[in-house]
Amino acid sequence: SENGSLSIVVLGASGDLAKKKTFPALFHLYRQGFLPPDEVRIFGYARTKISDDELRNRLHGYLIKDKDASPEQLDVVSKFLHLIKYVSGSYDSEDGFRLLDKEISEHESLKNSAEGSSRRLFYFALPPSVYPSVSKMIKACCVNKSDLGGWTRIVVEKPFGKDLKSAEQLSTQIGELFDEPQIYRIDHYLGKELVQNMLVLRFANRLFLPLWNRDNIANVQIVFREDFGTDGRGGYFDQYGIIRDIIQNHLLQVFCLVAMEKPVSLKPEHIRDEKVKVLQSVLPIKDDEVVLGQYEGYRDDPTVPDNSNTPTFASVILRVHNERWEGVPFIIKAGKALGSRKADIRVQFKDVPGDIFKCQKQGRNEFVIRLQPQEAMYMKLTVKQPGLEMSTVQSELDLSYIQRYQGVTIPEAYERLILDTIRGDQQHFVRRDELKASWEIFTPLLHRIDKGEFKSVPYKPGSRGPAEADELLEKAGYVQTHGY
Numbered sequence: 001s002e003n004g005s006l007s008i009v010v011l012g013a014s015g016d017l018a019k020k021k022t023f024p025a026l027f028h029l030y031r032q033g034f035l036p037p038d039e040v041r042i043f044g045y046a047r048t049k050i051s052d053d054e055l056r057n058r059l060h061g062y063l064i065k066d067k068d069a070s071p072e073q074l075d076v077v078s079k080f081l082h083l084i085k086y087v088s089g090s091y092d093s094e095d096g097f098r099l100l101d102k103e104i105s106e107h108e109s110l111k112n113s114a115e116g117s118s119r120r121l122f123y124f125a126l127p128p129s130v131y132p133s134v135s136k137m138i139k140a141c142c143v144n145k146s147d148l149g150g151w152t153r154i155v156v157e158k159p160f161g162k163d164l165k166s167a168e169q170l171s172t173q174i175g176e177l178f179d180e181p182q183i184y185r186i187d188h189y190l191g192k193e194l195v196q197n198m199l200v201l202r203f204a205n206r207l208f209l210p211l212w213n214r215d216n217i218a219n220v221q222i223v224f225r226e227d228f229g230t231d232g233r234g235g236y237f238d239q240y241g242i243i244r245d246i247i248q249n250h251l252l253q254v255f256c257l258v259a260m261e262k263p264v265s266l267k268p269e270h271i272r273d274e275k276v277k278v279l280q281s282v283l284p285i286k287d288d289e290v291v292l293g294q295y296e297g298y299r300d301d302p303t304v305p306d307n308s309n310t311p312t313f314a315s316v317i318l319r320v321h322n323e324r325w326e327g328v329p330f331i332i333k334a335g336k337a338l339g340s341r342k343a344d345i346r347v348q349f350k351d352v353p354g355d356i357f358k359c360q361k362q363g364r365n366e367f368v369i370r371l372q373p374q375e376a377m378y379m380k381l382t383v384k385q386p387g388l389e390m391s392t393v394q395s396e397l398d399l400s401y402i403q404r405y406q407g408v409t410i411p412e413a414y415e416r417l418i419l420d421t422i423r424g425d426q427q428h429f430v431r432r433d434e435l436k437a438s439w440e441i442f443t444p445l446l447h448r449i450d451k452g453e454f455k456s457v458p459y460k461p462g463s464r465g466p467a468e469a470d471e472l473l474e475k476a477g478y479v480q481t482h483g484y
């Protein structure tokens, strides 16, 4: 680690995201030695007036389940909790932020008396409506002013705006206060193991290099399913819908990694340059290549209007206008309250020309990357049916992480990404122009949905979603394969 102090400020410390994701991720990093207690202090900031101990008590149950904890584990939790101080204040007045700065400076003066830098990380676990004012307050009161070096960084969560215009406005407001290298736009899908594996898979394997194009690939699906509904988040969700909640950010980031060209190097800017390019190559979405759905019972949530048309399911075909992908549909699909929880990338290859086995009905080669749960990659192949007859059957080459990497703990997405923000690595964060390009793709469609020009068709909770989505998939040329 660098010498000096590291102050991590969790803004919105009493909120859901902080409790469920941010603090647990910090705890895991602490437990593994990435947050040395002589350097690090964590400051929770929120409006609620509570004491340090009250915050610690509230967090305890999210860090460890008491009943299975050993005394040693409980001791680690308690040491971690004692790195946390709480400061209460509002999000739009300087008083609270001055107090916060005072607390941080105190920690820094203890740590940095001789030499060392002051590192200040501000994590926005906040509703986006307060981003501009909070950024202003931090800039005015809390940035690192030490001559000994160090930095100030901010980590912001989606939603970054509701459409192109509002996103650009937010980017400009924050951009006037902080430079792009200080801004970490987090998309937790970029912290998932098999998402991070994508570039390795594509560019370190000779097998895939010549195949990854329109000559060989018939279609690509990127699919997200959840087996629960909006669960008490209806008020938030109804303002956004599934496209803003999942597709425009998480699935589009996955799409970039599947479809982009090879970057010049692994430098974050080189990778992000290629992501921007492929996003800019996406053609306008066609009306007949969109299916929207809403699960029955969604409007029972008292915070959702009775006549809401907000989609909880969407299937959209993206078409990439470049040499590699022209003619290959990318079917991007996401839904809540479906029959299972699963996120997959499915790459389906074309039929074999001049087939002598007449086995095409049996299935095509399909390469499946399961992001979650139970990370896996498998390739559907046609093989000879074992036995005396010469017949073919669909089978799989299967790399299941649980079996292959027994005993390896796959880090949580947030844990990895927060460590990146401390290390100053922006590879797995969304750059401003990337954000803009991704809103450009969906904004026209979103505006029409908001105006009621597209209807969400009802579907049964626990189902596969609307039948229209399966029809769209078939129309896009997907061939159902057997096995798995």
Ligand code: BG6
Pocket: 188, 226, 245, 246
């Ligand atoms: C969040 C969405 O960004 O991602 C939620 O707001 C969704 O609606 C969640 O449930 C899914 O994340 P994961 O990692 O559980 O797939």
